[in-house]
Amino acid sequence: MRHILAFLLLAGLPAPAFADVGAAVDRRILPAYEGFATAAEALAAEAGTTCDPEALRPPFNAAWDAWMQASHLHLGPSEEKGRALAILFWPDPKGLGGRAQRALLTGDPAALEPEAFAGQSVAARGLAGLERLLYPSSPPEADACPLIRATTQDLARLAQELVAGWEGPEGFAQNLLTAGEPGNTRYLAPGEAVQALFTQLVAGIEFQADQRLGRPLGTKDRPRPERAEARASERSLRNLTLALKALREMAVTLDGTAARTASAFDRAIEAAEALEDPTFAGVASAEERPKIEELQRLIRQIRRTALDEMPPTLGVTAGFNSQDGD
Amino acid sequence: MTTRRGFLVGLASLGAAPRLGWADVGAPAWLTAGMKPDGAYVLHGLSAGGVSRFEIPLPARGHAAAAHPTRPEAVAFARRPGVFALVLDCFTGEVLSRLTPPEGRQFNGHGAFSADGRLLMTSEVVAEGSAGRIGLWDAGTWRRIGEWDSGGIGPHDLKRLADGRIVVANGGIQTDSTDRTMLNLETMKPNLALLSAEGEILEIMELEEELRQNSIRHLALIDGGTGVAFAMQWQGDPAEAVPLLGVWRPGEAPLLCEAAPGDLFAMKGYAGSVAAVGERIAISSPRGGAVMIFDRSGAPLATHRRADVCGLAALEGGFVASDGSGALWRLSAEAMEPLARHDVAWDNHMVSAASL
Numbered sequence: 236m237r238h239i240l241a242f243l244l245l246a247g248l249p250a251p252a253f254a255d256v257g258a259a260v261d262r263r264i265l266p267a268y269e270g271f272a273t274a275a276e277a278l279a280a281e282a283g284t285t286c287d288p289e290a291l292r293p294p295f296n297a298a299w300d301a302w303m304q305a306s307h308l309h310l311g312p313s314e315e316k317g318r319a320l321a322i323l324f325w326p327d328p329k330g331l332g333g334r335a336q337r338a339l340l341t342g343d344p345a346a347l348e349p350e351a352f353a354g355q356s357v358a359a360r361g362l363a364g365l366e367r368l369l370y371p372s373s374p375p376e377a378d379a380c381p382l383i384r385a386t387t388q389d390l391a392r393l394a395q396e397l398v399a400g401w402e403g404p405e406g407f408a409q410n411l412l413t414a415g416e417p418g419n420t421r422y423l424a425p426g427e428a429v430q431a432l433f434t435q436l437v438a439g440i441e442f443q444a445d446q447r448l449g450r451p452l453g454t455k456d457r458p459r460p461e462r463a464e465a466r467a468s469e470r471s472l473r474n475l476t477l478a479l480k481a482l483r484e485m486a487v488t489l490d491g492t493a494a495r496t497a498s499a500f501d502r503a504i505e506a507a508e509a510l511e512d513p514t515f516a517g518v519a520s521a522e523e524r525p526k527i528e529e530l531q532r533l534i535r536q537i538r539r540t541a542l543d544e545m546p547p548t549l550g551v552t553a554g555f556n557s558q559d560g561d
Numbered sequence: 562m563t564t565r566r567g568f569l570v571g572l573a574s575l576g577a578a579p580r581l582g583w584a585d586v587g588a589p590a591w592l593t594a595g596m597k598p599d600g601a602y603v604l605h606g607l608s609a610g611g612v613s614r615f616e617i618p619l620p621a622r623g624h625a626a627a628a629h630p631t632r633p634e635a636v637a638f639a640r641r642p643g644v645f646a647l648v649l650d651c652f653t654g655e656v657l658s659r660l661t662p663p664e665g666r667q668f669n670g671h672g673a674f675s676a677d678g679r680l681l682m683t684s685e686v687v688a689e690g691s692a693g694r695i696g697l698w699d700a701g702t703w704r705r706i707g708e709w710d711s712g713g714i715g716p717h718d719l720k721r722l723a724d725g726r727i728v729v730a731n732g733g734i735q736t737d738s739t740d741r742t743m744l745n746l747e748t749m750k751p752n753l754a755l756l757s758a759e760g761e762i763l764e765i766m767e768l769e770e771e772l773r774q775n776s777i778r779h780l781a782l783i784d785g786g787t788g789v790a791f792a793m794q795w796q797g798d799p800a801e802a803v804p805l806l807g808v809w810r811p812g813e814a815p816l817l818c819e820a821a822p823g824d825l826f827a828m829k830g831y832a833g834s835v836a837a838v839g840e841r842i843a844i845s846s847p848r849g850g851a852v853m854i855f856d857r858s859g860a861p862l863a864t865h866r867r868a869d870v871c872g873l874a875a876l877e878g879g880f881v882a883s884d885g886s887g888a889l890w891r892l893s894a895e896a897m898e899p900l901a902r903h904d905v906a907w908d909n910h911m912v913s914a915a916s917l
Contacts, residue, residue: 314866317823326800357822420899423888430886431868434850446800554869555596555885555906556833556847560794561624561641561670561717561778 254429254549259488260408267304267481268401272394274301279384279391286380288369292468295369298390299362299470303477305397307439307485310431311407312400318393320357325464326450327358335359336367339385341377347385349392360389363465370467430551432489437538439482444534447475451515452527458518469513476507479534486541490548499540503533586633586651587614589914591874593883594623594637595905603905604637606651606914609876611889611901617654619647624670625718625910629700630678635914636660638683641741643668646683648703658703666694666708667738671718674700675758676725684716684729688738691715693731695760712754712762714745717778723786725758726811730791732776746796751777753791755811764811772817775803779910781837783808783857790842791815795830805832806844806855818842818859827851827864834910838875841894845882847871847909852882854894865897872911883907 278294285291305313306323313319324332335356339346346355358364365386368379401407411431414422422428446464451471453459463471483500486493507530517523546552583589589606596602602619604626617637624640633651646668648658662668665688672683683696685708693711698704711719713731720728733751735744750773755764768775774797780789788810795803802825804817820827828846835844840857850868855861869885879893881900884907889900 310866314827315823317821317825320823320825328798328800357825420897423886423899423902427868427886434868450800554847556871556909557850557869557885559640559909560831560848561833561909 254432254489254551255491256411256414256425256428256432256489259432259485260411263481263485263488264305264308265398265401265408267301267308268394268397271298271301271305272391272398274298275387275391275394279387282384282387286383288371291369291383295362295365296468296470299465299468299474300477302362303474304481307442307478307482308435309438310435311410312397315400316396317357318397320361322361322390322393324358324361324363326446326462327363328462331356332358332363333367336364336382337376340375340379340382344381347381349385349388352385352389353392360386361393362390365390366465366468372467426550429489429549432485433545433549433551434554436482436485436489437541439478439485440534440538440541443475443478443482444531444538447471447478448515448527448531448534451518452524452531453518455524458524460514460516460519463515463518466514471514472507472510472512476504479504479507479537486545490545492548493541493545495544496537496541499533499537503530503537506530506533581633581652582631583628583633583651583914589614589651590876591881591911592626592628592635592637592651592914593872593911594619594626594908595887595903596622596908598904604635604649605903605905606635607889607911609881611881613903615651615654617649617651620645623908625672626912627672627674627681628912628914630674630676632678636672636681638668638670638672641667641670642686642688642736642738643670646672660698660703660705662696663705665689666696668696669715669717673719673721673727676721682719682721682727684711684719686715686736691735691744693729695719695727695729695756697760709756709760710762712756712765713752714749715751715776716754718780720780720782720789722782722788722811726763727756727758727760728780728789728809728811729754729756730777730780732778732794733773734776734796743796746774749774749776749796751775751793753777753789753809753815766809766815768807768815768817772803775805777807779832779835781835781842783837783842784810788813790835790837792832792835792844794832797830799830802826803830805830805846806835806842806853806859808842808857808859816859818855818861820853821861821864824851824853824861824864827866828853833871834873836873836875836880838878838880841880843873843880843882843892845870845873847885852880852892852897854880854892856894862894865892867897871909872907874911874913881911883911 278298281294336359410421411428414428415425451463590609591607604617606614627636638646646660669684681698681700685694685696693716695709697707715732715734717732718730733749753766775793779792806818807815809815829849831848832844845852852865854863872883882890887903891900
């Protein structure tokens with residue numbers, strides 16, 4: 236490959252669009268799901284031995300850390316049967332999760348049996364649901380232990396299904412790796428797999444700026460610190476930072492030449508790491524707010540840079556209709 | 562060898578001017594606009610199998626088209642804010658007429674013919690303030706002959722019911738007259754307006770207050786043309802899952818169709834097209850990269866994933882969809898399968914040609 240590329244460059248021909256879908260799948264996507272499955276399994280195992288929130292917080296946080304490696308991937312098995320929503324239901328402006336969870340806490344224990352629990356509201360389950368149980372704002376109305384166990388087991392099951400859905404000869408990874416080949420009805424051309432991954436990257440960056448930061452930022456006149464993600468476990472900034480790092484790795488794996496995009500990521504990650512405000516409470520403070528706004532600006536700058544730098548190398552475009560709207 | 566066109570020219574020269582129908586242009590099942598790899602905009606007539614029957618150049622990006630009920634003529638509308646609509650002869654590719662909205666009016670992307678094909682109705686806005694109008698055009702001379710009040714702000718799609726009455730989707734959004742900047746998101750109030758065949762406003766259907774920011778934009782006829790399925794675009798908090806499809810029959814309350822719990826956010830709050838066939842209704846979301854199929858009672862049946870998918874039309878008991886990568890898809894509640902692929906980025910809408 237290197238020889239062909241060198242030849243093309245020597246010959247003065249434009250280098251072909253090049254994107255490493257194989258590396259993105261093998262080095263980023265599959266390890267991310269496997270890591271989450273391992274962490275979710277460990278959390279469920281620990282919950283099998285104790286329901287003490289103090290004891291469960293470390294494996295809980297490890298599981299959430301692991302999910303941040305994959306949470307930006309909204310394609311394939313994570314989008315089937317509402318799995319991604321069931322793993323992390325946020326934002327939840329109407330408090331659907333808390334309400335549905337209270338009903339489970341005080342209701343018929345039969346709903347906590349694995350099969351029945353898998354059919355419960357996506358808002359009540361997953362990491363955000365567990366956070367409410369492990370970092371309660373008030374003492375629970377009933378023994379939370381059965382619900383904690385049901386939720387951790389459900390998470391482990393979902394993680395297993397994601398791994399199974401991606402891997403193996405029939406797995407979703409094959410769709411990406413065989414794009415354009417006969418019989419692949421998901422991606423009709425090699426470029427469509429690249430496009431799909433690039434779309435995930437851009438949407439992932441937007442989510443950090445618009446949701447993870449945008450929701451607590453609200454407006455200058457009306458900051459909304461209470462809308463930050465994962466305030467109880469003080470993971471708001473941590474989630475953002477981990478997601479940015481995962482997205483950065485995705486970008487440079489897909490396009491090893493995207494140096495400006497990588498630098499833009501680095502500036503934002505550095506700013507995030509310098510922020511000493513785990514829950515973005517500073518959005519409501521005149522002194523701290525500009526730092527969070529600056530972080531948001533840096534993240535939006537990553538998006539602009541990526542959209543400017545990567546499409547020519549990857550041979551992708553912004554969506555013809557998705558970017559138009561009418 | 563006598564070509565068909567040569568033969569027709571021969572006939573015409575004999576003074577026996579033939580009346581052409583849609584069959585003469587290969588009986589396209591659908592019309593859809595698009596963009597070629599070189600950036601040129603075109604209108605295509607497509608067969609039920611996804612084969613292109615004709616390609617006609619457009620001067621700018623198209624949005625939707627309206628097919629004349631009998632003559633092989635299509636009116637292609639520019640995307641909003643529209644300054645032109647072209648009447649195209651789908652046999653020769655010739656521009657028969659270029660419709661320009663009167664001073665102070667803008668086309669808003671869609672239009673419909675009366676049943677007898679003598680009147681073309683176009684969705685329009687008063688440029689300042691976005692008050693809705695239905696422009697009236699003589700479909701013989703293509704002269705502007707009048708206009709009606711659309712019954713709301715920012716009308717987009719409109720459909721003629723089987724009995725001749727018109728349903729207009731008044732999206733409710735006031736836009737800047739020079740671009741698409743939305744000016745009234747805090748106060749918007751979309752509606753469906755039922756107009757008589759003479760333009761009298763007979764009924765206005767509004768959604769409940771908490772769905773006020775759900776812009777009603779696209780329509781498909783249902784129940785034998787006695788009602789409409791309507792597709793919406795949510796302008797409120799994207800973290801709130803709201804129904805994006807509704808069904809309405811004049812005189813009745815609307816039925817809102819909720820997505821399956823696991824797919825609440827699959828459409829990203831945005832339905833770009835809607836089509837209905839028999840007991841099935843489909844909506845598409847280019848933003849979410851998804852098509853959802855519901856049954857007539859509002860139950861979600863399936864969600865199919867495809868990037869940048871938008872155009873939707875009915876196909877023998879199922880649907881066909883088009884996307885920005887040039888692919889055409891056949892879909893049902895059970896499956897989504899590729900039908901054909903062209904080197905054209907298909908635009909937002911597919912419309913059924915009269916021959917279907």
